Amino acid sequence: MASIELRNIRKAFGAVEVIKGVDLQVRKGEFMVFVGPSGCGKSTLLRLISGLEDITSGEMLFDGKVVNSLAPSKRGIAMVFQSYALYPHMTVYENMAFGLTLEKGTSKDEIRKRVERAADMLQIGQYLDRLPKQLSGGQRQRVAIGRAITRDPKVFLFDEPLSNLDAALRVATRIEIAKLHEEMNNVTMIYVTHDQVEAMTLADRICVLRDGLVEQVGTPMELYETPNSVFVAGFIGSPKMNFISGDKAKPFNAETVGIRGEHITIVPSGGTWSGTVIHTENLGADSYVYLEMGTEEPVVVRLEGANSYKSGDTVHISPMEGKIHRFDGAGKPIL
Amino acid sequence: MATDVMAEPVAATGVKIKSELMQQRVRAAQLFLLPMLLALAVVAGWPLLRSIYFSFTDASLNDLDGAQWIGFGNYLRWQTLESGAVRYRGVLADPAWWNAVWNTMRFAVVSVSLEAVLGMGVALVLNAEFRGRGIVRAAILIPWAIPTIVSAKMWSWMLNDQFGILNDLGMRLGLLSQKVAWTATAETAMQAVLVVDIWKTTPFMALLILAGLQMVPKDIYEAADLDGVHPVKQFFRITLPLVRPALMVAIIFRLLDALRIFDLIYVLTPNSSATKTMSVLARENLFDFDKFSYGSAMSTLLFLIIAILTILYIWLGKVRFDGGDR
Ligand SMILES: Nc1ncnc2c1ncn2[C@@H]1O[C@H](COP(=O)(O)OP(=O)(O)OP(=O)(O)O)[C@@H](O)[C@H]1O
Ligand SMILES: [Mg+2]
Numbered sequence: 001m002a003s004i005e006l007r008n009i010r011k012a013f014g015a016v017e018v019i020k021g022v023d024l025q026v027r028k029g030e031f032m033v034f035v036g037p038s039g040c041g042k043s044t045l046l047r048l049i050s051g052l053e054d055i056t057s058g059e060m061l062f063d064g065k066v067v068n069s070l071a072p073s074k075r076g077i078a079m080v081f082q083s084y085a086l087y088p089h090m091t092v093y094e095n096m097a098f099g100l101t102l103e104k105g106t107s108k109d110e111i112r113k114r115v116e117r118a119a120d121m122l123q124i125g126q127y128l129d130r131l132p133k134q135l136s137g138g139q140r141q142r143v144a145i146g147r148a149i150t151r152d153p154k155v156f157l158f159d160e161p162l163s164n165l166d167a168a169l170r171v172a173t174r175i176e177i178a179k180l181h182e183e184m185n186n187v188t189m190i191y192v193t194h195d196q197v198e199a200m201t202l203a204d205r206i207c208v209l210r211d212g213l214v215e216q217v218g219t220p221m222e223l224y225e226t227p228n229s230v231f232v233a234g235f236i237g238s239p240k241m242n243f244i245s246g247d248k249a250k251p252f253n254a255e256t257v258g259i260r261g262e263h264i265t266i267v268p269s270g271g272t273w274s275g276t277v278i279h280t281e282n283l284g285a286d287s288y289v290y291l292e293m294g295t296e297e298p299v300v301v302r303l304e305g306a307n308s309y310k311s312g313d314t315v316h317i318s319p320m321e322g323k324i325h326r327f328d329g330a331g332k333p334i335l
Numbered sequence: 336m337a338t339d340v341m342a343e344p345v346a347a348t349g350v351k352i353k354s355e356l357m358q359q360r361v362r363a364a365q366l367f368l369l370p371m372l373l374a375l376a377v378v379a380g381w382p383l384l385r386s387i388y389f390s391f392t393d394a395s396l397n398d399l400d401g402a403q404w405i406g407f408g409n410y411l412r413w414q415t416l417e418s419g420a421v422r423y424r425g426v427l428a429d430p431a432w433w434n435a436v437w438n439t440m441r442f443a444v445v446s447v448s449l450e451a452v453l454g455m456g457v458a459l460v461l462n463a464e465f466r467g468r469g470i471v472r473a474a475i476l477i478p479w480a481i482p483t484i485v486s487a488k489m490w491s492w493m494l495n496d497q498f499g500i501l502n503d504l505g506m507r508l509g510l511l512s513q514k515v516a517w518t519a520t521a522e523t524a525m526q527a528v529l530v531v532d533i534w535k536t537t538p539f540m541a542l543l544i545l546a547g548l549q550m551v552p553k554d555i556y557e558a559a560d561l562d563g564v565h566p567v568k569q570f571f572r573i574t575l576p577l578v579r580p581a582l583m584v585a586i587i588f589r590l591l592d593a594l595r596i597f598d599l600i601y602v603l604t605p606n607s608s609a610t611k612t613m614s615v616l617a618r619e620n621l622f623d624f625d626k627f628s629y630g631s632a633m634s635t636l637l638f639l640i641i642a643i644l645t646i647l648y649i650w651l652g653k654v655r656f657d658g659g660d661r
Contacts, residue, residue: 050561052557052560052561071560071563072560072561072563073560073561073562073563073564074563077561078561079557079558079561081554081557081558083552083554085552085554085555085557085558086555086558087555087558087559087573088552088555088577089573089576089577098562098564098572099561099562099563099564102562102563102564102565102568103563147558151562
């Protein structure tokens with residue numbers, strides 16, 4: 001259990017500043033997710049927290065104590081790498097026990113118990129004698145998580161742990177991680193991803209990063225309902241929020257208005273806007289209608305169940321009451 | 336998560352794959368191997384067979400065609416004297432031969448072990464990231480790139496008792512009380528040879544190990560840092576096991592080389608029984624002493640010793656040449 005505080009953290013590689021002054025508080029036992037586009041500095045920030053990378057300036061506090069120069073192994077953290085980073089020449093058991101065997105004062109029985117407990121949790125008990133190369137990707141990922149669990153960490157760090165898995169396995173492992181967080185509810189977890197579904201489903205709070213800076217921190221619903229910039233609005237939620245600007249936004253007294261696909265209704269006539277159907281997608285439970293109406297990207301309307309619109313149809317749409325997001329010229333919300 | 340239960344590995348042995356593709360591949364492989372096998376047969380196989388044949392004859396250098404078959408006489412033969420005592424003759428009863436065997440073994444074991452240790456050190460340094468690494472990597476190969484004869488001559492001048500720079504330096508710095516004939520003195524001759532050989536071949540060893548080191552993923556060291564594994568432990572528990580395959584192959588290359596060492600010793604310490612190796616002795620008998628068949632027997636024995644040691648090493652060390660581990 002640990003709370004983590006970042007105070008104006010900066011990181012430069014040579015002359016290039018990658019993290020440009022991040023202030024952030026992660027509470028005890030919280031599941032914090034870092035999201036952001038590729039190259040925005042998520043991994044770098046995670047590595048700064050782990051201690052694998054030195055902080056250029058600023059202060060990092062664990063439970064109120066400055067840890068800027070504390071060795072990674074002394075911070076009470078465990079990390080799950082995107083590449084798994086399993087020791088290729090050790091069996092699953094040895095991989096999970098390796099860190100413990102070097103700790104003085106942990107008996108063999110105690111180590112075995114801890115490894116087996118973690119193995120049970122992740123259902124990898126039957127693979128303990130195998131080498132990593134004899135495992136599938138998903139199994140390796142679970143071994144990597146198991147190795148982290150056996151360390152009994154105060155803070156769990158995940159760097160895109162699911163990005164090498166196929167879609168079905170991603171969902172299964174995501175649920176596994178959510179269960180893990182419930183079982184170890186006093187362990188602080190920080191999770192890096194650029195998959196916003198993972199972010200929405202796992203996080204207690206999400207930290208949206210952009211170009212080395214924190215854009216917004218909040219619960220998934222806060223970010224979904226009250227994004228504090230066009231960037232966050234467009235990043236959170238799937239399908240992406242529709243942005244309508246220019247003349248069509250004028251009646252709303254805004255430079256840009258944002259409206260999510262699920263907050264648009266199709267009306268028989270009249271309506272706020274109208275457009276031409278250019279494409280439809282049927283996902284079974286719901287379906288998307290893409291409309292061409294002079295915006296930068298086509299407007300997506302999300303409908304429940306299947307729909308029977310065809311390309312070329314003209315449809316009239318209206319935003320639902322109170323679901324419009326208005327933004328000014330700088331991309332900031334107008335309240 | 337029952338979605339990805341892995342099937343038990345299927346025993347691959349005993350399954351004979353006879354697909355057309357496989358046959359095609361085998362035929363192609365044979366075709367590609369043929370030229371090399373032919374060349375080997377001509378330049379290595381034939382001379383080897385001739386040597387083995389001559390070792391069972393009484394051939395002499397100026398009468399190779401008139402060689403007569405004499406069986407194992409060159410290896411071992413004995414006479415019972417009138418007094419009843421038995422006198423043994425032949426290579427296996429020759430003290431000079433056993434001295435050469437001892438010299439060769441000592442040289443091979445000491446030089447290869449030291450080269451492995453030093454080569455590992457150099458490889459670890461070269462594997463680290465620092466400015467000018469490319470230049471250092473190239474520079475370190477220079478000793479290995481110099482032809483042995485040249486470097487042997489160069490060192491023989493540096494080690495020279497009258498004009499050598501090492502004696503001069505030693506005297507000036509007060510390390511030596513008098514000049515030493517490093518290569519000519521029985522006690523120091525072998526050391527001199529070892530120093531030069533290690534200087535020359537450590538880079539080669541380092542390069543082979545470096546290739547192995549570069550295969551080791553970097554992220555597992557970060558995992559080890561998080562696990563709190565001390566760097567020394569990281570080396571012995573992670574690096575060493577993972578470069579072991581490369582190291583074993585490098586050692587066997589060097590061992591084969593060291594067991595037939597000739598040029599360096601021939602140039603650096605000619606005619607010193609303290610350093611005379613099997614190859615040097617065999618050549619001496621073949622061409623200098625006009626005991627062609629006797630020298631052939633030595634060559635054959637040398638071949639056998641190297642073959643046996645190599646097979647033992649590969650078998651006991653579980654060496655795999657495909658770069659995989661274990
Ligand atoms: N060791 C390094 N040396 C120099 N630049 C680096 C180093 N590591 C990262 N960077 C740079 O820092 C920036 C942020 O990298 P980082 O890996 O944190 O991105 P990320 O948000 O994790 O992206 P992704 O989603 O693609 O993993 C990138 O522009 C990258 O080029
Ligand atoms: Mg990353």
